Amino acid sequence: MTTKPILILSGMGKTGRRVAERLAQRDVPVRLASRSSEQRFDWYDESTWSGTAAGIDTAYLAPPVGPTGLAQAGRFVKQAATEGLRRVVLLSGRGVGSPEREFAVYESSVELENAVRDSGADWTIVRPAWFMQGFSEDFLCEHVLAGELRVSAGSGAEAWIDTNDVGDVMATVLLDESHAGRTYSLSGPRTLTMDEVASELSTATGRAIRYVDLAPEQHVEELVGIGLDREDAESVRDLFAVIRHHRSEYVSDDAVRELLGRAPRDFTDWARETARTGVWSA
Numbered sequence: 500m501t502t503k504p505i506l507i508l509s510g511m512g513k514t515g516r517r518v519a520e521r522l523a524q525r526d527v528p529v530r531l532a533s534r535s536s537e538q539r540f541d542w543y544d545e546s547t548w549s550g551t552a553a554g555i556d557t558a559y560l561a562p563p564v565g566p567t568g569l570a571q572a573g574r575f576v577k578q579a580a581t582e583g584l585r586r587v588v589l590l591s592g593r594g595v596g597s598p599e600r601e602f603a604v605y606e607s608s609v610e611l612e613n614a615v616r617d618s619g620a621d622w623t624i625v626r627p628a629w630f631m632q633g634f635s636e637d638f639l640c641e642h643v644l645a646g647e648l649r650v651s652a653g654s655g656a657e658a659w660i661d662t663n664d665v666g667d668v669m670a671t672v673l674l675d676e677s678h679a680g681r682t683y684s685l686s687g688p689r690t691l692t693m694d695e696v697a698s699e700l701s702t703a704t705g706r707a708i709r710y711v712d713l714a715p716e717q718h719v720e721e722l723v724g725i726g727l728d729r730e731d732a733e734s735v736r737d738l739f740a741v742i743r744h745h746r747s748e749y750v751s752d753d754a755v756r757e758l759l760g761r762a763p764r765d766f767t768d769w770a771r772e773t774a775r776t777g778v779w780s781a
Contacts, residue, residue: 506558517666573614651718653743658686683754703770
């Protein structure tokens with residue numbers, strides 16, 4: 500087991516904090532790096548980069564959303580590798596690297612994956628489906644509380660995955676260098692449309708929740724209206740376009756079963772347990 504800390508970039512985010520918890524449970528030292536951590540790190544302020552990876556062999560990289568943030572993440576990896584970083588585990592997205600080139604949202608992610616591969620460091624790339632926790636820990640939580648899931652997903656489906664399963668996979672991969680050079684796609688055990696998600700959440704919460712299918716440009720304007728930067732709002736729209744155009748309607752849970760020795764959590768079980776926390780009771 501490593502005695503050097505594992506660097507967790509975006510260590511306060513949905514996946515980063517889960518990875519940190521799992522490593523701490525195994526007595527693996529970690530170094531959190533974010534704008535609010537002791538090791539201050541800002542993807543958009545390159546003056547905070549120097550020394551972030553000092554004395555570090557392995558890093559977990561959860562990049563920011565949007566083309567600008569992804570480009571910054573690529574530049575950081577290249578710099579950190581020249582400063583001694585030996586291994587990177589990258590959180591990417593399912594579908595990146597596919598031949599569906601009409602989705603420009605993938606282009607920046609492809610460039611980041613290539614930057615990681617070309618950095619000189621050993622690499623592992625993990626590409627999960629959309630997180631179930633998007634409905635409880637992200638902007639979609641407000642939609643659940645309001646009783647309307649207002650997104651531009653059309654009638655397409657996604658194989659939603661529990662972020663806790665992603666955290667378990669990441670910890671496993673970070674602690675075993677035999678995964679170097681591997682790319683894993685993760686998903687939950689079944690696909691659900693947004694109508695089906697709304698039905699599942701209605702059952703779990705005991706409240707009526709419906710799906711409102713927005714036109715893509717209306718979706719952007721609503722996201723901007725709640726404070727999202729337009730570039731990021733357009734990136735979210737483009738990600739939902741992948742679902743809208745039925746490009747995400749497949750299950751890829753073999754890697755979860757291989758790496759964890761069990762099946763990924765089903766949406767129904769996750770929704771019931773999450774409802775008991777009270778997060779949707781406001």
